[in-house]
Amino acid sequence: MAVSKSEAAGALRDIEQAQNRVGEMRSYRLAAPYLIGWGLIWAIGYTLMALRPMSDWGLIWLPLDLVGIGVSILAGIRDNKRMPASAPRNVATWRVIVGVLFVAVYVAATFTLFAPHDVRPFIIYPGMVVGAIYIVIGLAWMPRLGWIGAAIFVLTVAGLLVPRDYLLYWMAAIGGGGLMLSGAWLRTA
Amino acid sequence: MSAPDEIIHQSLRLKIMATLNAECGEGPLEFTRLRNLLKATDGNLGSHLTTLEKAGYVTIDKDFVGKKPRTRVAITAAGANAFKGHVAYLREVLNGA
Numbered sequence: 301m302a303v304s305k306s307e308a309a310g311a312l313r314d315i316e317q318a319q320n321r322v323g324e325m326r327s328y329r330l331a332a333p334y335l336i337g338w339g340l341i342w343a344i345g346y347t348l349m350a351l352r353p354m355s356d357w358g359l360i361w362l363p364l365d366l367v368g369i370g371v372s373i374l375a376g377i378r379d380n381k382r383m384p385a386s387a388p389r390n391v392a393t394w395r396v397i398v399g400v401l402f403v404a405v406y407v408a409a410t411f412t413l414f415a416p417h418d419v420r421p422f423i424i425y426p427g428m429v430v431g432a433i434y435i436v437i438g439l440a441w442m443p444r445l446g447w448i449g450a451a452i453f454v455l456t457v458a459g460l461l462v463p464r465d466y467l468l469y470w471m472a473a474i475g476g477g478g479l480m481l482s483g484a485w486l487r488t489a
Numbered sequence: 490m491s492a493p494d495e496i497i498h499q500s501l502r503l504k505i506m507a508t509l510n511a512e513c514g515e516g517p518l519e520f521t522r523l524r525n526l527l528k529a530t531d532g533n534l535g536s537h538l539t540t541l542e543k544a545g546y547v548t549i550d551k552d553f554v555g556k557k558p559r560t561r562v563a564i565t566a567a568g569a570n571a572f573k574g575h576v577a578y579l580r581e582v583l584n585g586a
Contacts, residue, residue: 301493308582311503315576318507321526326515 343476
């Protein structure tokens, strides 16, 4: 059997594409538990916000975020140990942590800069930022996350049309529930 | 120069071997997941897997999860070596060795 140069190039391209697809699907499966976990935190946080006065909101989110970040770090370490030695490590855990902290600072800085008088931006804006980040990740590397981000972004902005008394429940349902459903979808990859 | 592997060189079989080789650290791959990754039909994938199994390049295990049948496929050591050799051959052809 003789193989021409163009045939060999095509075959090597097919191999690379197959390997990239395996890597992409593996990334989805690894991302799934994080989405489910953060969806749960999101749902609990917004539901508690709806049930407690505004003065308690900081106290609600601080422990929830600390638990979420702590569990995410431990899960990241576990995932790195489980990954096959041949699998590429695209993103170091410390980069993810710095990224999450930067997003938190960015959201806080935006509120400081624009000092909104209405409570709705405080409720809606974090979801918009998360949706936008997923869209960027989706466009660059993981298309499914892009669709999830677009859905979160649109549904979060649609919260402006929801009566104020129900807005926090809306965010708990579409943000928390949406992330958990998205995680379940990624698990099937 | 390395020798080509006629069994592996067929387009879908090459993709099957590349996929199984990339997944080998995670244990056997379910047939349905392999089918989705390769965007192949059940019949086409099944017939090429049989060819690879006869060559000793993959193992196919069938069992039940509850009442649901499950088919899992894994690359063998011989299959991994054959794939590695074929990739080396393709690179040599490309580089004009």
